[in-house]
Amino acid sequence: MTPYAGVGIGFAHHDISGDDSGDDDTTFAWALMAGVDIDLRDRWKLDIGYRYLNMGDVEFLDEKTGGKDFIIEDYDAHEIRVGLRYSFSCLRSCETTHDYEPMK
Numbered sequence: 001m002t003p004y005a006g007v008g009i010g011f012a013h014h015d016i017s018g019d020d021s022g023d024d025d026t027t028f029a030w031a032l033m034a035g036v037d038i039d040l041r042d043r044w045k046l047d048i049g050y051r052y053l054n055m056g057d058v059e060f061l062d063e064k065t066g067g068k069d070f071i072i073e074d075y076d077a078h079e080i081r082v083g084l085r086y087s088f089s090c091l092r093s094c095e096t097t098h099d100y101e102p103m104k
Contacts, residue, residue, distance in 0.1 A: 002036065003035070004036070005032075005033065011027065011028060012029040012056075012075075016060050024060075027056035029056065033051045035050060036048055047085055048081075049081050049083075051077075054076045060072075
């Protein structure tokens with residue numbers, strides 16, 4: 001098992017549209033992550049993790065009707081993620097077999 005933690009920063013683009021309204025907004029986004037990789041076989045790993053994603057305050061203007069602006073404050077997400085990973089190269093976990101006896 002290999003535990004991990006991480007952080008991320010970036011941008012999120014939000015788009016809202018409907019019959020009588022529409023607008024978009026781009027906000028700063030950041031994330032915190034933690035989880036564990038579990039070795040299943042030589043090249044297979046199970047990844048179980050948690051991510052908190054914050055996309056800031058999203059502001060929309062109702063351009064089509066000239067109506068009020070509206071704001072979604074602290075637009076965020078809590079995610080539990082499960083994945084299966086296959087490694088195409090052997091860096092640490094694959095054993096090497098030889099047809100000869102190594103010298104001592």
